[in-house]
Amino acid sequence: MKRHAAREKAFQILFQLDINITDPNEITSQLLDAEEQDDFLQALVEGVVSHKDEIDQTISNHLENWTIQRLASVERTVLRIATYEILYVEDVPTNVSINEAIELAHLYGDDKSGKFVNGVLSKIIAK
Template identity: 35%
Template sequence: MISRRKSRILAFQTLYEWEITRTSLDELLKFSWIEQREKYSDSDLFFPRLLVQGVLENMNAIDALISGQLDNWPFSRVNKVDLSILRLGVYELTFNQETPVSVAIDEAVEIAREYGVEESYRFVNGVLDGIAKKKKL
């Protein structure tokens, strides 16, 4: 069984792939891009699939929440890596009731530290914290 962190990273990477390629949900959920895909069982990929599907099914609401936190910054200018991380974080904050707010934010910030640019983690933290406060989560 893979860790929740690894699951979130796989989900983030898949969401980034979707942002770049607009691959169909069915194709995305096969995770065929993963090296040595045969190492992962269906149960290993259950949580990343849940996250990816949840984000894509709720994309309009998620993007509206993100947009609402962008002062003087057009949504279209958000870095695609940061956007993929934010979408995942917002999904966990607002649609996945089993993830505590602090965990959703912390996990997104850590992924941003690892995969984003130098200031990504601060940006991700600010947007997600603003959403959590606005929604009183």
């Protein structure tokens, strides 16, 4: 599985986790066939879940007039994945993480999602 596809599947899994608190493995098995298992996908899902508090704090520190709880689930999930990549995945360039996040936001969010995600991530990497 290519990393772009892995990010999209990770988004779907983490989005489900965000709106339905449940076991990540259960959702993963529901959304993926056995042949779709991928190390990068698994690392994204497990990494975001295990570092969620730190990721959410980082995102919160770069929001203006918003709280992370007020964000739509699409934007919150996309930001979590990209922030995880920026902070914890060394072999992915920052600009790739941001571009992939913007693409996911455009695909699953509304017209303003990509711009919003880009703005927050730009503030995160500026630090």
